[in-house]
Amino acid sequence: MRCQPAKSLWLGCFPVSLGWGRCQHRNFHVKQDLILEMIKQKFRQLHRVVAPIVFLPLFVTVITGVAYRLGRNWFGLSRDQAHILMAIHEAEYLGDEIKSFYVLLNGIGLIWMLVTGIVMSGLFRKNKPKQNTKSESS
DSSP, X not given: OOOOOOOXXXXXXXXEEOOOOOOOOHHHHHHHHHHHHHHHHHHHHHHHHHHHHHHHHHHHHHHHHHHHXXXXXXXXXXXXXXXXXXXXXXXXXXXXXXXXXXXXXXXXXXXXXXXXXXXXXXXXOSSOOOOOOOOOOO
């Protein structure tokens, strides 16, 4: 019996197996698992590189957005008083041309960090590790 290769989806430059193939050989599944582990390692490396770059813009955006809303609602700041926070939040200091790219890259960076973080966490993996449910009483 011949093996039918699993269908795969290309995620950027990484093939991600969808597991639709049929194969009687154990090595096929071992290779498939190895490829998935290699993808996870690559995601880990890229996540580690991108995280410090994405952190500061996201942190500034979150802090100024929260400070603006709390300042207006809780502390009674006027729109003029809180404008500096909104100017920083919206990156008005970069100018109209660069501001759009900054917002786009900020969004892409956030999505990238979420996707790679979820993939690395194994949140949606099929074979979850079994947890020891026995209570060890001596």
